[in-house]
Each structure stands twice: as C-alpha cells, then as structure tokens.
Amino acid sequence: MTEKSSVRSGKSDSYSFFCRVYDVTCMIPHGRITSYGAIARYLGTAGAARMVGWALNTSHSSERFIPAHRVVNRNGMLTGKHHFGNSSTMQQLLENEGFTINNDTVLEFRERFWDPSLEL
DNA sequence: AATGTGACATACC
DNA sequence: TGGTATGCCACAT
Numbered sequence: 001m002t003e004k005s006s007v008r009s010g011k012s013d014s015y016s017f018f019c020r021v022y023d024v025t026c027m028i029p030h031g032r033i034t035s036y037g038a039i040a041r042y043l044g045t046a047g048a049a050r051m052v053g054w055a056l057n058t059s060h061s062s063e064r065f066i067p068a069h070r071v072v073n074r075n076g077m078l079t080g081k082h083h084f085g086n087s088s089t090m091q092q093l094l095e096n097e098g099f100t101i102n103n104d105t106v107l108e109f110r111e112r113f114w115d116p117s118l119e120l
Numbered sequence: 121a122a123t124g125t126g127a128c129a130t131a132c133c
Numbered sequence: 134t135g136g137t138a139t140g141c142c143a144c145a146t
Contacts, residue, residue, distance in 0.1 A: 017143060036128050040142085046129095047141040053127035054144075073128060080127025 017043065021055035022062050024116050025071060031097050032114035033070045033106060042116040057083055069093040076109025 024039050036049035045051065052071070057080070059066035069090040073079045081090040081104065091101045100107040 049128040050126050
C-alpha cells in the first residue's frame with residue numbers, strides 16, 4: 001500500500017476530517033476554550049486551522065451540538081461570532097461560562113486555554 | 121481533474 | 134507597530 005494514499009485517506013477514511021473537528025470541539029470541557037490551530041494540530045493537520053473554522057461553519061450539518069463558541073482564533077478573538085446567527089450569541093454563551101469578553105476578545109483566553117493535543 | 125474557498129497563522133515590510 | 138502578503142490543507146463545486 002502506498003503511504004500517500006494511506007495518509008490521504010487516513011485510518012478513518014469513512015470519517016471525514018470535519019467529523020473529527022466536531023468530536024474534538026464537543027470534547028472541550030465546560031468553561032474552557034481553544035483555538036483553531038490547536039485543533040488542527042491535534043488532528044495532525046497543523047496549518048489546516050482554516051479548515052477547522054470551515055468545519056465549524058458547516059457544523060450546522062451535524063446532528064450534535066457543537067460548542068463552537070469555545071473555539072476562537074489564537075488571539076482569543078471571536079472571529080466567527082457572525083456565523084452564530086446573532087453576533088452577540090457567541091459572546092453571551094462565553095460569558096455564560098464565566099468568560100469575560102472585551103472588544104470581542106476573551107480576556108481569560110490564555111488562562112482558560114485548552115489544548116486537545118496537550119490535555120487529551 | 122482543476123480551481124476556488126475559508127470562523128486561521130505566520131512572515132514580512 | 135499594524136497592515137499586507139503568502140502559506141496551508143482539506144472540502145465544495
């Protein structure tokens with residue numbers, strides 16, 4: 001077997017990259033947040049941070065509830081808040097979990113940062 | 121099959 | 134010091 005096709009398809013060729021993103025996102029502990037890059041790195045596709053964001057964009061396709069509000073960029077900024085339907089929804093959800101949002105940025109981002117590659 | 125895209129990240133000017 | 138430019142990888146069309 002060629003490694004190339006193996007890598008391309010991965011062990012779980014049936015399971016899309018997106019599904020893994022959803023899974024990891026759902027595994028984010030309550031009161032914690034992570035970044036797109038961290039998830040991408042955990043999935044073994046560092047640099048595909050954009051893919052993670054895009055996956056969350058199609059998270060509506062998933063039957064599960066995806067706490068995408070816990071996923072922000074590396075600056076802790078709520079870049080995708082607009083995709084929550086209401087711009088304030090993401091902020092409200094985070095504040096509900098005890099986060100402090102200032103200027104669309106999570107102040108406790110570094111303290112509450114959860115790295116799946118590190119914690120998992 | 122090829123091209124475009126996207127809620128990022130990093131580098132450079 | 135901040136904006137611009139490019140890379141990056143997997144999905145969608």
